Amino acid sequence: MIDPIVMIVTMLIVGQIAVSVPILFAKANKSALNLPLAIFLVAIGALALNPIIASMAPNWYALYTALAFPALFMLCPSLWFYVEGLTADTKWQLQKKQAWHFILVAPALIISVMILMLPKETHTAIFIDDTEVSGWFVSLILVSMLIMMLLWLSQCVYTLIKIVRRLSHYRKRLKDLFSNNENKELKWINWLLFIAVCTWIISLITVFSSSLLDQFLFNGTTEALFSLILIWSLIHFGMQQQPALVTDEISPKVKNELIETLDNNKNEQSKASKTALPTKKYQRSALSKEQSKRIADKINTVMQSEHLYLDASLSLHKLAQHLDISPNYISQTLNQTLTTNFFDFVNQWRIEAAKPKILANEATILDIALDVGFNARSSFYKAFKQVTGQTPSDFRKAHQT
Template sequence: MDYPIEIILAMVIVGQVCISVPILLSRVTTHAMNVPLALFLLASGILALNSTISLLLPTYYALYTAVAFPALFLLCPSLWFYVQGLTADTPWQLNKGQLKHYALIAPAVLISVMILFLPKDIHMAIFIHDKDIIEPFVTTLLIGILIMMLLWLMQCIYTLLKIVRRLNQYRKKLKDVFSNHDKKELNWMNWLLFITVSAWLCAAVTVFSSNLFNHALFNSNTEIVLSLLLIWCITHFGLQQKPALASLAEGATSDITHTDENPPNDHHCPTKKYQRSALDQTQSVRIASKINSAMEQDKLYLDPNLSLQALSKHLNISPNYISQTLNERLSVNFFDFVNQWRIEAAKPKILANNSTVLDIALEVGFNARSSFYKAFKQTTGQTPSEYRKG
């Protein structure tokens, strides 16, 4: 009864993968992180076809399992490298040293070769009918699969922890570089991780429950729906998302002339901290004064796309020195500093009550009503409506 639905969903997954992977690979010269994303998407698509292949093409199921097993070990490192590239300070490249993350693929391929050597009836008995076969070769194979699955689960946990930590660090860096970071925070990655964990747990629980209790806790429809959501999330957002910090680094040029507040050996990457900084107290006071003057007189905060790099070019001062001054002398990051000026500019407009909150937010440099509300409440302790009422 459920087979037609499962087949339709499987075909949708195949279609998404077949369309998205070539597009991603065509963009590799621009963003190398599209390679691991394409690998993750391809591996997810292969694994999602498990029940469909066993139902429609049982003759080729042995070949499918031999291909699908190594694909499982592409998931974690590929997802990690994609997140790493998306959150990197500079354009990301895959180097030979990083290939060690794919080390589990080698024993997985060995197990795949062993699977191909299984007689067809034994393969079907093990992988389709869940029967116990007492043979040395089969026992060795199953022990190998069990060990690899446990290693994969450990790799998943380790990778997900690394990704969460990386995303937290990235979101902190955004506040040192951009005055608005809507569509840069990668909030969709939270949903991706949730769906990924759900899909992987569902698959793992199904495997172990079917072996231990002779019945699966989740049916194949649950797995394929989660797989569809995962692949849709990857294709929808992954094809649109660009690395914010790396794009800023690519746009950085040497247009800033050398001054006493911008020494030639200063690093121009705005996300690096102040290692071996030569900034002294006198320079810091002078830079703080220039930053405030730029906001008060030139009203740079009105630009919704204002970034640390743009302010650096305007003042002809190293972005590292501006960031260091904001953090150490003014005790604020770039994001909060600019938004404080925007909130101060918004206050009289709110009290005048001649415009909507959204119009005021856009006038003073915010690019979303939600961002304005959040910043206003953080700065004043009140919502715009509460502030207007007095």
């Protein structure tokens, strides 16, 4: 008999998915990014139904097993496509050439057909009673499933590494375009991946402990609760998050320049190499050293005289429009001449503006942070310590006489 708590949690998971998926499919026409998220949730929902089907509809369990097995191999590709779309430079679309990501679904479907060919008694013995069944056909199915599970585990590790690298690269790109990155860094995906890995590890430990130690180190309730948190987080944040690098509101010309800026910064080298020889990423640029120096002076002058850094929404595009200079040239100047990125450059000015306010001690740290252009107290603390090596409070104490 299924644990009542597991049943309730499973129904909550399925209920969330049942409400969210139709909305995502309806929005997929406007934004293809909703499609992989919907596919991921459908696959998760299919797998989550396992305890309910086994307990309440055993006559349908054989069909369910055959349908649910391929769903397992939809998880990694759909999650990757969703993260890829969120971090893309341009509006993301699912293309035919990307179909190879679903390559494991084909053999999974073949195994599903083989499962459907099993007699009901044999299926019950294998998948419900967990008893040994002899026969070459049964052995073929079990060996095939074992191989597919090993491939799936490899796919999970590969996808996890790809996502981590993609997010790291994406966050570097953000610093080339924006002066404030709150709600753009996708930190919630880090927690989602952490929960997913924990759920995966718990599942493996549960199988290991039940098979070899004849006891459960973790019960189904723990796994179900982790799954509920995972699904709720994905639905809550996933349905609200918008791609930060897609800039549909600007002109095509400037948009292309921004994309070129991002592409040029993909292989950013160390500061030492920047000061020694011209970097390869700018070797096709028409910007000379003299022009870059003039642009650097112009940027610093406008920051000092017009205090553009006080604008919390200041971006590379806004600065480029204000100066009437190509975003790519500004980015190149920041990287090569000033050896910094847009994010750190603007926040350096904000920190300098904040220092006398901190020493004056006439306002709270939050008020000072907002006054100089930060959107949050936490980001101000992080930037301030990065620049000065001290927290605002320590800075004030160190300069008190």
